[in-house]
Amino acid sequence: MPGVSASNVNEMQKTGKEDIDMATWVIMLGVEAVFVIGSIIAIAVWMKRGGGEEDALDRRLAELSEMSKAREAAERN
């Protein structure tokens, strides 16, 4: 298993892992897990801040939707 020791410093320099005594797969999948879980937590916090309820943006979308429906109806006629 690749790791760091005095005897394999040269090998490590070739592989870009001079300071890391950990298997590559642990690092890569670990970083991915951090990003995925971190993103989900960030989204959950963002959702909670709004309470999940209808807010000003959502109400405005409803108003604009009504306007565009009227516009589409006018275009069809």
Add this chain to the structure above:
Amino acid sequence: MNSLHTMAIVFIVAFLAFLVFIGVWAARKNARGAGAATTEYFLGGKSTPMFVLAMSYAASAVSAGSFIGDPGVLSTVGWPYYWIAIATVAGTAIPGLIIIRRMRLQSEKFGSITIADYCSQRYRSPGLKIYLSILMVICFTFTLVAQFKGAAILLEMYTGVPFKAGLVIMLVIVIFFVSSGGLRSVAWTDCFMGCFMTVMSAMLVITAISHVGGFGHMEEILAGDYPSFNQIYEYGSESEVTVTAFGIAMLFLYGVFIMFCQPYITARYIALPDIKKSSVGKFLIIAIVTAALFNLMFLVGMAGRVMFPDAEADYMTVTVSTELFPPILACIIMIGFFSAIVSTATSILLVVAQGVGGDIYGKLFKGATPKKEVLVTRVAAIVIGLIVLAFNMVEPPAFLQIFIYLGLTGVGSSMCMSLFCGVLWKKSRKEGAWASAIMGPATYLIWTQGLGLSWASGMGVAPIGAAVGMFVVSWVLNAVKGPDKELMEWADPYIDPK
């Protein structure tokens, strides 16, 4: 013809029949819809359920690239290439929180149907829409060529149908499917296919990794036979290797700006039925989890290299499935592969055809009605299909994934700053949008073709070029002429359109 071939033919016929059925169903629903023909065809009447759109978002982001091309590159580069899987997951999520809701609101005010539509209406520049649409048609044709090459390879390997015959079969079905049902058919099949792809990728990854004795054992073997595969990133200059330390940073920019702004993905934001935080949050979580699961397929490429050292990169995942599984399971996996390809191919073909019908024809011809736009879009889907066929018949691309990224980066870099600044920066100007739309793709071409540097890092450098164009031009003009107040008012979704 062996038992795998016979069974695969039965499975593929059933799969294609399913696509035809959904196409017919969606076409009928579009015809009965209450909205304009363009709203029904391009946006599924804006009534497609959130879960369906989220699965469709993830499934169309995952393509022949993620299931065939990316594992193929990983099987020749090793772990450094895995950063692209990490970067695209982050890219799906973070911008979504600040962009999706406001963009949806603005697009409702502007009456935008497509992303090119949004960019042009946000900056009140009809020419920008035509330029972006033409660029999109050119770049995505390359991407489609690669997608269909992937489909024909698969069909040949599983069923024994010759490459060219397979190409024609896949094109005919996909063109029929897109031209009949529009976004409604694409989104619903993407959703079904996404569920299927999740099961299939889990099956393939677990089996492949356990066959090589787990991650630890795979790493030991790679250390002996392919030591560079175990790097965190590659050492060497940008012109020599694929993913350097600098390249990793660039891949994150690619995820955030290029992947997030793909027209076939942004079409889902414009089609969202509502923008409650709870709905958008669920949409993003489903998309992230699904995309992360799909991306694990990259690992099959590396495990495949250990098991089948002589297999060709683009054939690696298919080789693993046919060699490790009994015919019936190999056929189920095959349908997962086809789902990945078809979900992206249909989404891209739809936006390219839409670019011709809705954006170019609709803009250039004054007599264009929504019905005529849809008709031109359908014809465009057929013509583009024929061009893709001709490309693949004459000279199929040598390396699937590089061809795919060429198209994605060209399109994404031309639109990313118009979208991000259009939503977040009121003082951004029309001239800045034009500069960014030209400088993004130009930067990528100069980086990869002019300077001969890595195509992977070029995908992140391109949005930097676009950003320089947008900010420099907008700042200078704002300083000289003062901010364009009329445009700022227009960009504000709380001010009613006049």
